[in-house]
Amino acid sequence: MQIGEKIEYFSDVSEIFHSGDDHIIKVYHQNVPRKIPLRELHNMVAACVLNLPVPRPDQLFEVNGRTGLRMQYINGYTLLEIMGKDPSTIEAAGAEMADHHVRIHSKSGQGFPTYDLRYNAVLSEFADANPAEGGEIRDLFNSMPGGTALCHGDFHPANIMLDGSKSFVIDWLDANAGPIEADIARTLMIIDYGGGEKVDAQSRARLRGSYLSRYMDSCSAQPNDEHMKNWYKILVELQSYMKSVRSRDVTK
Numbered sequence: 355m356q357i358g359e360k361i362e363y364f365s366d367v368s369e370i371f372h373s374g375d376d377h378i379i380k381v382y383h384q385n386v387p388r389k390i391p392l393r394e395l396h397n398m399v400a401a402c403v404l405n406l407p408v409p410r411p412d413q414l415f416e417v418n419g420r421t422g423l424r425m426q427y428i429n430g431y432t433l434l435e436i437m438g439k440d441p442s443t444i445e446a447a448g449a450e451m452a453d454h455h456v457r458i459h460s461k462s463g464q465g466f467p468t469y470d471l472r473y474n475a476v477l478s479e480f481a482d483a484n485p486a487e488g489g490e491i492r493d494l495f496n497s498m499p500g501g502t503a504l505c506h507g508d509f510h511p512a513n514i515m516l517d518g519s520k521s522f523v524i525d526w527l528d529a530n531a532g533p534i535e536a537d538i539a540r541t542l543m544i545i546d547y548g549g550g551e552k553v554d555a556q557s558r559a560r561l562r563g564s565y566l567s568r569y570m571d572s573c574s575a576q577p578n579d580e581h582m583k584n585w586y587k588i589l590v591e592l593q594s595y596m597k598s599v600r601s602r603d604v605t606k
């Protein structure tokens with residue numbers, strides 16, 4: 355297996371290396387359970403079968419006790435990098451995100467893990483640690499209607515890559531079958547808070563506006579606004595609880 359130069363990128367889950375001219379390898383850190391790369395490979399294969407624009411997965415292998423996932427190299431930049439270099443592209447990036455998201459949500463999530471698996475453990479932990487707030491969030495979660503659409507699970511501008519005029523959605527680890535409102539709410543939360551103080555409020559507002567209006571204009575199954583607001587509240591509270599106890603749960 356050819357392992358080439360590292361692609362500079364900070365992550366607490368993996369490192370990315372070139373592998374030949376046409377591939378990269380995502381090498382997961384030693385402490386990451388093997389079910390994580392297995393799940394990512396499974397989700398990528400399933401997304402390819404659905405004809406979604408995903409880097410073609412190649413194979414899993416072991417390197418010094420770590421697992422590597424080899425996949426097609428997308429020779430380009432993420433939407434986050436592109437917007438950072440040229441803020442005039444923010445509106446186009448929001449529209450590009452929405453087009454991908456609508457297409458993903460139009461597919462069935464059958465064969466993907468269900469959305470509740472991702473949250474059950476942390477909801478219980480939060481409710482045990484803080485019965486008032488955590489209990490309220492768990493009750494709100496339990497009151498929300500489920501869903502069976504394909505959801506990406508971590509859909510944001512650093513997980514979309516442009517190669518010339520083609521664009522691809524990467525990072526399928528958290529893909530699930532669930533309610534689209536939860537997936538949209540997560541994207542909105544990341545637009546609103548992701549990246550910390552480096553991102554200014556006006557840029558966030560522009561991206562949110564262009565993403566949401568394009569999504570609403572082009573989606574045939576209109577998302578329920580109240581459900582989206584409830585999901586937003588649930589996800590913000592869970593995120594802030596998780597941040598208070600650990601930087602990121604890599605065992606999920």
Ligand SMILES: Nc1ncnc2c1ncn2[C@@H]1O[C@H](COP(=O)(O)OP(=O)(O)O)[C@@H](O)[C@H]1O
Pocket residue numbers: 361363364365366367368370378380409425426427428429430432512513524525526
């Ligand atoms: N198939 C790919 N081709 C080229 N670069 C990639 C590819 N997959 C990931 N990368 C690069 O690695 C970074 C992290 O990859 P990602 O799968 O999103 O990992 P993480 O789970 O750590 O967010 C991306 O932002 C991108 O810069």
Ligand SMILES: [Mg+2]
Pocket residue numbers: 512513525
């Ligand atoms: Mg990513």
